[in-house]
Amino acid sequence: MVDGTFWSETELVEMGATKRDARSMGHLPISGPSGLAEKLAIYSAKRKILIHINNSNPILKKDSMERHTLERLGIEIAYDGMEVEV
Numbered sequence: 001m002v003d004g005t006f007w008s009e010t011e012l013v014e015m016g017a018t019k020r021d022a023r024s025m026g027h028l029p030i031s032g033p034s035g036l037a038e039k040l041a042i043y044s045a046k047r048k049i050l051i052h053i054n055n056s057n058p059i060l061k062k063d064s065m066e067r068h069t070l071e072r073l074g075i076e077i078a079y080d081g082m083e084v085e086v
Helices: 011-015 036-040 065-072
Strands: 048-051 075-077
Touching: 065 075
Parallel strands: 048 075
Antiparallel strands: none
16 A cells, blocks of 8 residues: 555646645655656555545546556555455
């Protein structure tokens, strides 16, 4: 389980919500060079689940290109009520 707060480095800046980018708030964005998706791709873990997703993140839209990108990479998106057995 990995923090998936923001899709892009400047997600909230582009919305006009803040002047701080994702990394300056302590979050590695999912997309882009050195982003979380790129980093997770090298691991052969049985499951890779993004948690702590900000409501501005387009991966929450079931038909978004961003969500489909993650699904193709085998990265799951956590949802309310999701149960994980360890």
